[in-house]
Amino acid sequence: MTLLLDNQFPPIPENKEIDTKGFLESVSHLPSFFDCLGSKVFAPIKADINGNITKIKAVYDSDPVKFETLQQILLAEKSIHGSEWPKAGATLALMWLKRGLRFIQILLESLADGERDDNNPILIRINITKAYDQALKSYHGWIVQKVFKAALFAAPCRSDFLKALSKNQEVAEEDCLSKVRQFLINFTATVDAIYEMYYTMNAELDYQV
Amino acid sequence: MTLLLDNQFPPIPENKEIDTKGFLESVSHLPSFFDCLGSKVFAPIKADINGNITKIKAVYDSDPVKFETLQQILLAEKSIHGSEWPKAGATLALMWLKRGLRFIQILLESLADGERDDNNPILIRINITKAYDQALKSYHGWIVQKVFKAALFAAPCRSDFLKALSKNQEVAEEDCLSKVRQFLINFTATVDAIYEMYYTMNAELDYQV
Ligand SMILES: CCCCCCCCCCCCC/C=C/[C@@H](O)[C@H](CO[C@@H]1O[C@H](CO)[C@H](O)[C@H](OS(=O)(=O)O)[C@H]1O)NC(=O)CCCCCCCCCCC
Ligand SMILES: CCCCCCCCCCCCC/C=C/[C@@H](O)[C@H](CO[C@@H]1O[C@H](CO)[C@H](O)[C@H](OS(=O)(=O)O)[C@H]1O)NC(=O)CCCCCCCCCCC
Numbered sequence: 310m311t312l313l314l315d316n317q318f319p320p321i322p323e324n325k326e327i328d329t330k331g332f333l334e335s336v337s338h339l340p341s342f343f344d345c346l347g348s349k350v351f352a353p354i355k356a357d358i359n360g361n362i363t364k365i366k367a368v369y370d371s372d373p374v375k376f377e378t379l380q381q382i383l384l385a386e387k388s389i390h391g392s393e394w395p396k397a398g399a400t401l402a403l404m405w406l407k408r409g410l411r412f413i414q415i416l417l418e419s420l421a422d423g424e425r426d427d428n429n430p431i432l433i434r435i436n437i438t439k440a441y442d443q444a445l446k447s448y449h450g451w452i453v454q455k456v457f458k459a460a461l462f463a464a465p466c467r468s469d470f471l472k473a474l475s476k477n478q479e480v481a482e483e484d485c486l487s488k489v490r491q492f493l494i495n496f497t498a499t500v501d502a503i504y505e506m507y508y509t510m511n512a513e514l515d516y517q518v
Numbered sequence: 519m520t521l522l523l524d525n526q527f528p529p530i531p532e533n534k535e536i537d538t539k540g541f542l543e544s545v546s547h548l549p550s551f552f553d554c555l556g557s558k559v560f561a562p563i564k565a566d567i568n569g570n571i572t573k574i575k576a577v578y579d580s581d582p583v584k585f586e587t588l589q590q591i592l593l594a595e596k597s598i599h600g601s602e603w604p605k606a607g608a609t610l611a612l613m614w615l616k617r618g619l620r621f622i623q624i625l626l627e628s629l630a631d632g633e634r635d636d637n638n639p640i641l642i643r644i645n646i647t648k649a650y651d652q653a654l655k656s657y658h659g660w661i662v663q664k665v666f667k668a669a670l671f672a673a674p675c676r677s678d679f680l681k682a683l684s685k686n687q688e689v690a691e692e693d694c695l696s697k698v699r700q701f702l703i704n705f706t707a708t709v710d711a712i713y714e715m716y717y718t719m720n721a722e723l724d725y726q727v
Contacts, residue, residue: 349727350661353562452559452672459664518558 314488318495325502326378329369345473348463358409364402395512407503415440421489431466450517523697527704534711535587538578554682557672567618573611604721616712624649630698640675659726
């Protein structure tokens, strides 16, 4: 995520309709966030998120005018896919993608807020676990939850993670965190708006994988 | 792997030089083996193996005459990649692919031999664990080993696995296992020949992921 903090999300307009093109451009920098975690163990997660983005982009590219905003995609797909919807198309891809975005948001927030495990202050497992519990856990069956617990041990320590966020340059922790806070403003507003849209359109599902 | 048992590997010639084209055609049916395991948890494994096959195929397609046999690929790449070799190109891809093939071989053999856990006779965890221990475990660090242990719980029970091997038709267990034994003849000979080639050419590495 060398690139993440340098690629602010666009502010969302008052009507909260998110421009698909701008959104796709911003999220395209996110998969590299998982490289910041430093282990190949996270490659399947990166691949899953990449898959979501590719799927949404393919729908958008098929008709950039019709699919100008994320709302328009959900509305159009609702009538295209009939009873399969919302478990179909870009609607499904964005449903999962938003959970990964929420995970990133909560993790960064928790770090910016200085939350730590006093018994393991150099680690970020407590922050990752908080993000996982709130964003993903309930959509994962017990086996995937167990896989998560194992993968957690591959997480980097706090200082390596912050360094990776700062393009691998040595940066004072406070400087890095203030960049994180800046990044979170539009990012959180975007994620919130997407969640709200799924809620309003009755497009959220709670099945487990 | 509805297709696996129906796609016998070609017999290997006396000089044990494996024809690249025939090999690629046969292994192309293997990734679906992991669908037989019945859970999406195995998707990253399928993707990894697909990646290996794609990489070998790309090298072969770049010059089908020069790369007619797997031996020719290793020899040519040894001089192309210099000190990076064998951790490069199709040599690296086949190094990992052969471990997945060995895993499949040992799992099928163990089932054909009737090995079972008497305390859990309807499960195949004992067979999968045997295959994992012999083919892969030593190349995995402790975190991936832990992930494996968690993923093991997603394995199907014996009867569902055999049914999946038999194109989801109800087939007598003995009929299915005799097909497995038939399949294993050329398959095992091929895998053995590849291992021997890596040994002879000093192309094997033992680093862990
Ligand atoms: C040798 C032994 C090896 C054994 C192999 C075991 C492998 C274990 C499997 C690991 C799972 C990898 C994560 C992927 C999980 C995915 O299954 C889920 C659902 O994925 C969705 O599924 C839909 C259909 O239901 C569509 O296909 C979506 O695709 S569609 O675009 O086609 O519509 C797709 O994203 N995504 C998720 O749960 C999203 C995950 C986001 C993760 C965010 C960060 C977590 C960070 C954790 C840090 C510690
Ligand atoms: C929400 C939380 C989610 C957290 C996510 C956690 C995800 C956990 C990660 C799971 C790992 C998936 C398996 C893949 C492992 C791979 O890392 C290894 C090495 O993979 C090799 O690496 C090389 C570089 O060193 C090249 O890139 C090779 O690629 S190259 O082609 O480019 O040269 C590549 O195959 N392959 C392997 O270990 C091979 C695995 C074969 C597996 C055979 C069957 C096992 C069956 C088990 C049944 C129970």
